[in-house]
Amino acid sequence: MYAERLRSTLPALRDRIAAVCARAGRDPAEVTLVAVTKTHPLEAIDAAVEAGLTDLGENRVSELLQKAAARPGGVRWHMIGHLQRRKAPELIGVADLIQSVDTVRLGERLSRKAQELGVEVGILAQVNTSGEASKGGFGSEREGPFDAPATLSEILALSELPGLRLEGLMTMAPFVHDEAVLRPSFSRLRELSEHLRCADPSIGTTLSMGMTNDLDLAIEEGSTMLRIGTALFGPRPT
Numbered sequence: 001m002y003a004e005r006l007r008s009t010l011p012a013l014r015d016r017i018a019a020v021c022a023r024a025g026r027d028p029a030e031v032t033l034v035a036v037t038k039t040h041p042l043e044a045i046d047a048a049v050e051a052g053l054t055d056l057g058e059n060r061v062s063e064l065l066q067k068a069a070a071r072p073g074g075v076r077w078h079m080i081g082h083l084q085r086r087k088a089p090e091l092i093g094v095a096d097l098i099q100s101v102d103t104v105r106l107g108e109r110l111s112r113k114a115q116e117l118g119v120e121v122g123i124l125a126q127v128n129t130s131g132e133a134s135k136g137g138f139g140s141e142r143e144g145p146f147d148a149p150a151t152l153s154e155i156l157a158l159s160e161l162p163g164l165r166l167e168g169l170m171t172m173a174p175f176v177h178d179e180a181v182l183r184p185s186f187s188r189l190r191e192l193s194e195h196l197r198c199a200d201p202s203i204g205t206t207l208s209m210g211m212t213n214d215l216d217l218a219i220e221e222g223s224t225m226l227r228i229g230t231a232l233f234g235p236r237p238t
């Protein structure tokens with residue numbers, strides 16, 4: 001079922017990405033597609049890999065670990081969901097990019113484990129660029145703007161932690177269709193990345209933004225990494 005679905009959804013998605021890139025004067029090769037397999041069975045993973053998708057995203061630690069153990073090799077695993085400090089270190093050595101690092105304390109926990117295992121792990125700093133109280137990320141508990149000096153220095157501190165490689169930033173836009181709300185939450189992430197990289201050029205250029213609902217605007221605003229579930233696999237099983 002998943003294989004058949006991907007035969008139509010993946011080319012359609014690639015066409016859509018290519019069309020937006022053409023309009024925006026961007027090269028589609030700059031935009032990595034992360035297929036979000038959360039809650040879908042292993043069959044979805046097999047179909048995705050068979051279709052040539054190499055980057056897969058999960059939002060729960062236990063589910064990512066189980067799936068990665070069942071399908072070792074050939075997949076780059078992305079952690080995209082909220083992380084508890086206690087469980088997060090289990091990802092080290094398994095997840096290739098931990099996109100949802102939203103506090104320095106969580107980063108410190110991951111850093112300790114990475115050093116223990118003698119590995120380096122890629123991370124993104126998740127930033128709350130929308131001001132929505134329900135969303136996590138740097139800047140979320142502050143009254144002030146997401147780019148307050150305190151937030152900037154926290155992300156810079158994250159980039160100093162040994163064993164971690166800060167590859168860039170991630171954000172989740174509000175689940176709305178209003179362009180006037182969506183566009184700024186993406187452009188803010190891009191501007192924040194530029195500020196941070198002035199202060200610390202070792203920070204990577206990845207901007208993980210754009211989901212099924214808002215990928216066109218995200219690409220127009222500079223996304224280099226889309227996290228797409230529904231447009232590829234259909235509605236998630238509940």
Ligand SMILES: *Cc1c(COP(=O)(O)O)cnc(C)c1O
Pocket residue numbers: 036038059080081172211212213227228229230231
């Ligand atoms: C589920 C999820 C996605 C994918 O959402 P779709 O709307 O199904 O494309 C992307 N990012 C995060 C953080 C998610 O939790």
